[in-house]
Amino acid sequence: MKVTVIGLGPGGGADLTGRARAALEGCDLIVGYTAYIELVRPDFPEKAVLSTGMRREVDRCRAAVEAALTGKDVAVVCSGDSGVYGMAGLIYEVAQEYDPIEIEVVPGITAACGGAAVLGAPLTHDFAVISLSDLLTPWEKIEKRLSAAAQADFVICLYNPSSKSRPDYLRRACDILLREKAPDTVCGTVRNIGREGEEGQLLTLAQLRDTQVDMFTTVFIGNSQTKVLSGKMVTPRGYLQRGE
Amino acid sequence: MKVTVIGLGPGGGADLTGRARAALEGCDLIVGYTAYIELVRPDFPEKAVLSTGMRREVDRCRAAVEAALTGKDVAVVCSGDSGVYGMAGLIYEVAQEYDPIEIEVVPGITAACGGAAVLGAPLTHDFAVISLSDLLTPWEKIEKRLSAAAQADFVICLYNPSSKSRPDYLRRACDILLREKAPDTVCGTVRNIGREGEEGQLLTLAQLRDTQVDMFTTVFIGNSQTKVLSGKMVTPRGYLQRGE
Incomplete structure (x- = not known):
């Protein structure tokens, strides 16, 4: 019942912070642009994922919020930081259209x-x-x-x-x-x-x-x-x- | 025989990336401003440290380079990122005064x-x-x-x-x-x-x-x-x- 927007750092893997890794381990579903999902798949092969192509940012954020409203803990992954040109802002904007949910932002190493x-x-x-x-x-x-x-x-x-x-x-x-x-x-x-x-x-x-x-x-x-x-x-x- | 300048993120601990953590684990000596040393001490209690007070940045970087020249792998720790108002630039500058050493910069979450x-x-x-x-x-x-x-x-x-x-x-x-x-x-x-x-x-x-x-x-x-x-x-x- 929560969306966590996670910055993976530029390359994922060793660039992940402990906090980002823990949030990914604890989530039920990982949502993100296909190329960013690929950055985390090797470390979290068992997680359910929902990936979308480029320029489908609004759809992706709506899907994440809707999944959270069904009771899931959802991780939205971004390359680099979750804020700098990332999805954190759009998640807050999109969430206004729905019942309130908890949102957490986990920063990452920006480019x-x-x-x-x-x-x-x-x-x-x-x-x-x-x-x-x-x-x-x-x-x-x-x-x-x-x-x-x-x-x-x-x-x-x-x-x-x-x-x-x-x-x-x-x-x-x-x-x-x-x-x-x-x-x-x-x-x-x-x-x-x-x-x-x-x-x-x-x-x-x-x-x-x-x-x-x-x-x-x-x-x-x-x-x-x-x-x-x-x-x-x-x-x-x-x-x-x-x-x- | 190397200086690694490491960004600890704002608070160390869960803010550390995997790469920063591995660099700290592998080093022989941690050098930094006293307050930043305190951020990593709980996670690396067995490491040798060299801490200096505020505004001793040049001394600190010289000490790090000199320790590396004696054969040590030295970690210079910065709060936040290693580059953004951090020590990475000064390490490169100070290193010009000595024989060449290897320098690596490991980024961290900046404030x-x-x-x-x-x-x-x-x-x-x-x-x-x-x-x-x-x-x-x-x-x-x-x-x-x-x-x-x-x-x-x-x-x-x-x-x-x-x-x-x-x-x-x-x-x-x-x-x-x-x-x-x-x-x-x-x-x-x-x-x-x-x-x-x-x-x-x-x-x-x-x-x-x-x-x-x-x-x-x-x-x-x-x-x-x-x-x-x-x-x-x-x-x-x-x-x-x-x-x-």
């Missing part, structure tokens, strides 16, 4: 943190997280956020930097960032975070503009202080610069 | 994600993370980032919103945000995330301005769409609004 660890330490200072997907957000709003984040010298982490229907969005985003940030700003891309074929790459903002990435990639754009140390992307917090 | 889960789902859309501590960052830069994030309608998460020497910083930050954001913008505070006495509170931006918080609190300021649903802070991603 910003998971990808940063692969690249080094790009997020040691203030940062902005922006999705380049304009399925649900007008592109003008995305542009405004890119521009504001660049002007204020945030480190920027881009989710959903590209897809088949938006092959040029990363280039468009970089063109906006290049109005404020130097072409040699240190950037990084990470593909398949926490999964087989995990791969990080460092490059300049000018190079990033001309790089094709896919939907399994998270992109990091440094601030004016970000540098390359031992092949890693590092944004200083300022401890050494303070002259301790 | 933005952990606190968001307590409040509901405030981070379902683009967000900016800003520390209000001006120990290492000029206040003018912090002001500029607050202003830019508010103008572009980011959800904003504030780390280090207050301390004894900066009791009025949150008020000053809210005054900047109030130039762009409505006084009834939905906000939330979370204290002691993942620890005993965990406590979330929802309030408006106008109320937040007149609220005193402590250094164990993380603050969330909604975007223009953020609302209160069933007593929780929820930022819609737009699935329902799309009219699916």
Whole structure:
């Protein structure tokens, strides 16, 4: 009689927290997008699952709430964090249409943190997280956020930097960032975070503009202080610069 | 002969990922700020530890690198994530002063994600993370980032919103945000995330301005769409609004 929205971390498995693992062990039914169900199946092979394809988010959340109303403990699984571009918000919204149920949110390692660890330490200072997907957000709003984040010298982490229907969005985003940030700003891309074929790459903002990435990639754009140390992307917090 | 920088999540214990737990189990020495060592001691009582007080970050990282150079596998522990305002960046910087060593970064649940889960789902859309501590960052830069994030309608998460020497910083930050954001913008505070006495509170931006918080609190300021649903802070991603 409860929905628990669980962040699996980027790759599931060893990325799961103890709390996420316990919630999955205790549930009666796991609901999620097919690819995320696959992340937990190896660890919980005996659990009942209800998986749905991409872009069926509302249906999936309704199914989870309806199953909870029949008395089940339902786990809704999300890749990365349950909140950051995840299903937690939609579960709360959808649940308004039904009798009250208990909802719990269990956080997970989001791609910003998971990808940063692969690249080094790009997020040691203030940062902005922006999705380049304009399925649900007008592109003008995305542009405004890119521009504001660049002007204020945030480190920027881009989710959903590209897809088949938006092959040029990363280039468009970089063109906006290049109005404020130097072409040699240190950037990084990470593909398949926490999964087989995990791969990080460092490059300049000018190079990033001309790089094709896919939907399994998270992109990091440094601030004016970000540098390359031992092949890693590092944004200083300022401890050494303070002259301790 | 290796330094692993480990994010413990907000409270350690059940917040630890499998990867963080395995790294702690495999290490010879745990290095960290005293309060963070206390988060892992119950789970790893037999491990050697080296703890230092606040603001000894550079000394702590040097000690970790030097111990690794004597052949030890050293775990440097951080509350939350290892990268976000954590020690990963400083370890890379300090390591430049020594012979090369292997460095690995293991991410953890940062307070933005952990606190968001307590409040509901405030981070379902683009967000900016800003520390209000001006120990290492000029206040003018912090002001500029607050202003830019508010103008572009980011959800904003504030780390280090207050301390004894900066009791009025949150008020000053809210005054900047109030130039762009409505006084009834939905906000939330979370204290002691993942620890005993965990406590979330929802309030408006106008109320937040007149609220005193402590250094164990993380603050969330909604975007223009953020609302209160069933007593929780929820930022819609737009699935329902799309009219699916």
